[in-house]
Amino acid sequence: MIRYDDTNDTSILQYAKKLEGKSFSEVVKESNKYLNEDGDSVLHEDKAEYYSDTKSKGSLGHLIEEYYFGYDINSNQEADFSKTGLELKVIPLKEVRNKISVKERVVITIINYDTIIDEPFENSHVVGKLSSILMVFYLHDGSGEKLNYRIKNVYHYTVPYEDYLIIKRDYDLIAEKVRAGKAHELSEGDTLFLGACTKGANKSALRTQPNNDVLAMQRAFSLKISYMNYVYSNYVTRKSAPPEKIIKDSTQLLEKSFEEIVLEMLVDYYGKSKSELLDMLGLSYEKEPKNILTIIIYRILGVKTNLAEEFAKANIDVKTIRLNDKNKINEHMSFPTFKFTEIVNQDWTESDLHNIFNEKKFLFVVFEIGSDNEYRLKKALFWNMPMDTLNGPVQDTWQAAKTVVENGLVLKNHGSRTTNNFPSASYNRICHVRPHAQNKDDVYPMPDGTFYTKQSFWLDKSYILKIINGCDK
DNA sequence: GCATGATCATGC
């Protein structure tokens, strides 16, 4: 029985749309594929375990291929719907505090370090596999009962032209890094939409690389979680008005990288004071908001809110940094609080802190105070954390914090003040733990049932200073 | 002046 025309994307999508609302066990049941003696469809006995085992991650995709679209599972590099070049991706969503977001990056294909150095993007497997994707989103409810997970949305994604141009540059950057013998230094934060994510049975799956004897972690091209979240919330479900783009004319991306364009937009304003900038931008406030410098940056970039489409897709955060009259930074840089009860159950690579610095890129914008006591725009730069810092000092701090929570806090009284034994600012001058709360009664529970003031990880101001002075490597 | 603890301001 032919249920769709496999030479026609519209027909495939129309048929696929009927998946919405079904659980995976319903898909099997309605497939009429393997019937038991009662005439019900069941999982083929050879594969029942594979499809229901929590550990076999790709299996829900295979289940859809086999039971819904009725073709054999292929692991070759051809497109799933080979006649139209359409790729199928079955993508988990998660729900946290009533908010649904994409659970994982979407892996496209393994990076072959040996061939990428000679293979232009246009001829690569990756461009073929991400240009046209049938995205099947299901809600991963965390129960582990995979077959009960329910499909929420089906969407035919085709890569927008401006995204294609950015993804091509991402590919070129990854290829260039491999060509330079730096495959072992690849990081997801290097690129904007197309990331080089680790891929393997364990995180230490190593491969050889050309132009360097150092082994590199196996990695795959993937659409970043931030990119997928943008796709989901703005293209698939369209819940709210999308943020504005910074790049209004996408042909600019033919000449320059996104980062170059952004930095050039800011260069014109270097040396200008806060009040001059407010004037130039036509802004005035009765009472200046605390994030005035961030507002200024977004307005320079031509965006009316403190959100930009490209920053959302690429997981870029704007951080303003103030230099005092001695050219030092006054404050360390804070990041979100962590939960004591979560950190004790997490491994480093799945921790929030690892995910932040592994995936995020920062636009650091430096303001310097002048003799007139006014801040002036000094410079701006993009930065993401190098792998050896992430898996060195930052991991050390995280591990030390985890150990403190595991073993129980040790508090000491010094007169009116009480100190704890979390890794403090003097720990390694890169990353430390400090309170981050409304006040000291704003607490999270400890594993032992006691409560302690919310804490977060901070980057040391002396480390930030090295970064903005270009001396962090 | 730094280290560390404590808190503010804004937006959702």
Next chain:
DNA sequence: GCATGATCATGC
């Protein structure tokens, strides 16, 4: 009410 970015306050 809370998450998040940012800054203040005190003791040594």
